[in-house]
Amino acid sequence: xxxxxxxxxxxxxxxxxxxxxxxxxxxxxxxxxxxxxxxxxxxxxxxxxxxxxxxxxxxxxxxxxxxxxxxxxxxxxxxxxxxxxxxxxxxxxxxxxxxxxxxxxxxxxxxxxxxxxxxxxxxxxxxxxxxxxxxxxxxxxxxxxxxxxxxxxxxxxxxxxxxxxxxxxxxxxxxxxxxxxxxxxxxxxxxxxxxxxxxxxxxxxxxxxxxxxxx
Amino acid sequence: xxxxxxxxxxxxxxxxxxxxxxxxxxxxxxxxxxxxxxxxxxxxxxxxxxxxxxxxxxxxxxxxxxxxxxxxxxxxxxxxxxxxxxxxxxxxxxxxxxxxxxxxxxxxxxxxxxxxxxxxxxxxxxxxxxxxxxxxxxxxxxxxxxxxxxxxxxxxxxxxxxxxxxxxxxxxxxxxxxxxxxxxxxxxxxxxxxxxxxxxxxxxxxxxxxxxxxx
Numbered sequence: 001x002x003x004x005x006x007x008x009x010x011x012x013x014x015x016x017x018x019x020x021x022x023x024x025x026x027x028x029x030x031x032x033x034x035x036x037x038x039x040x041x042x043x044x045x046x047x048x049x050x051x052x053x054x055x056x057x058x059x060x061x062x063x064x065x066x067x068x069x070x071x072x073x074x075x076x077x078x079x080x081x082x083x084x085x086x087x088x089x090x091x092x093x094x095x096x097x098x099x100x101x102x103x104x105x106x107x108x109x110x111x112x113x114x115x116x117x118x119x120x121x122x123x124x125x126x127x128x129x130x131x132x133x134x135x136x137x138x139x140x141x142x143x144x145x146x147x148x149x150x151x152x153x154x155x156x157x158x159x160x161x162x163x164x165x166x167x168x169x170x171x172x173x174x175x176x177x178x179x180x181x182x183x184x185x186x187x188x189x190x191x192x193x194x195x196x197x198x199x200x201x202x203x204x205x206x207x208x209x210x211x212x213x214x215x
Numbered sequence: 216x217x218x219x220x221x222x223x224x225x226x227x228x229x230x231x232x233x234x235x236x237x238x239x240x241x242x243x244x245x246x247x248x249x250x251x252x253x254x255x256x257x258x259x260x261x262x263x264x265x266x267x268x269x270x271x272x273x274x275x276x277x278x279x280x281x282x283x284x285x286x287x288x289x290x291x292x293x294x295x296x297x298x299x300x301x302x303x304x305x306x307x308x309x310x311x312x313x314x315x316x317x318x319x320x321x322x323x324x325x326x327x328x329x330x331x332x333x334x335x336x337x338x339x340x341x342x343x344x345x346x347x348x349x350x351x352x353x354x355x356x357x358x359x360x361x362x363x364x365x366x367x368x369x370x371x372x373x374x375x376x377x378x379x380x381x382x383x384x385x386x387x388x389x390x391x392x393x394x395x396x397x398x399x400x401x402x403x404x405x406x407x408x409x410x411x412x413x414x415x416x417x418x419x420x421x422x423x424x425x426x427x428x429x430x
Binding site: 104106107111112145146147148149150153178179180181185187188189191192194195198199201202203205207208209210211212213214215 | 319321322326327360361362363364365368393394395396400402403404406407409410413414416417418420422423424425426427428429430
């Protein structure tokens with residue numbers, strides 16, 4: 001499968017590496033293909049990988065991952081080109097973290113909206129699935145922690161896209177995700193990240209996770 | 216210890232029963248002491264228990280629990296009397312659920328405020344601790360589920376009050392809670408409840424829980 005990654009920060013590189021390790025053809029989208037983290041990623045990532053602009057990465061992907069800073073989402077989509085998302089699964093990993101007042105962060109999108117919804121509205125033809133945003137990038141692939149396996153929780157409007165994401169998650173070592181419904185569920189997944197940061201600060205670990213105990 | 220419970224719904228009766236079972240002297244505050252649920256609670260709850268007005272319950276408690284509907288918090292505090300909370304541990308179990316658009320609920324207090332903070336501002340002399348609001352009332356006491364033990368997460372400005380709440384939690388079968396800091400953390404604990412409802416709807420259980428995996 002061809003995978004396009006929008007954003008070459010820690011999250012994008014980590015997920016890109018994970019998809020490449022599963023045999024997928026990954027193009028890492030970046031504002032600066034020459035920067036050293038991207039060049040290092042190209043060397044250390046197995047399989048058929050490449051780097052390019054946001055637009056090239058979005059065009060490349062059958063599945064596209066949105067991995068920018070929350071504050072960069074709008075500009076990144078503009079650079080990537082709306083048409084390059086049409087009809088595709090778009091995995092939105094972003095969080096609207098507001099760090100203007102230091103740590104821990106607030107959210108710049110509130111409880112009546114979310115970045116997931118904004119992305120879906122901006123790209124009505126894309127099949128947006130909120131996923132991966134609730135864990136540290138270091139536990140997105142091979143998520144098992146010493147204390148157990150966290151639960152991925154996803155949201156999105158398209159059942160087929162969520163099925164695809166569940167298959168991807170299974171390949172990465174996750175259990176079947178908890179599907180909380182349409183993309184408006186993203187507002188609570190984004191809020192969970194704000195809680196996650198506080199929990200991380202409290203327990204003194206930057207890889208905590210939440211496990212859903214179903215009953 | 217004398218415990219006052221503000222609110223005689225499912226949550227207040229459940230927690231009141233729990234405290235009474237631990238040997239505490241519980242007064243259940245209600246708008247209608249004669250209603251059948253309150254009368255049944257008085258009969259079936261062990262130990263030295265009583266019912267009274269919100270004001271009587273608040274005055275009675277050395278520790279006070281706020282267990283009303285989120286929408287009733289302001290009026291309940293007014294009825295209970297601000298002075299009756301001064302210097303006391305106040306455990307805030309409320310959620311600002313907005314059900315005006317049906318299920319799943321939104322929140323009527325957003326990510327820059329919370330009911331926990333509103334309560335603390337309204338009662339500056341009280342030592343508000345957000346606690347218990349993230350689980351079903353049926354798992355507040357003896358919280359162990361088939362799939363494991365959920366984690367309680369608390370927030371509040373007063374270290375002593377949180378220590379007291381941690382002792383209470385231990386008596387009820389909880390592990391040491393995760394303390395996410397000052398009462399503004401309540402905004403994320405309240406948002407977690409919105410997520411909890413969606414998770415419950417997804418997994419088909421009204422007693423799911425979140426376990427924090429620390430590492």
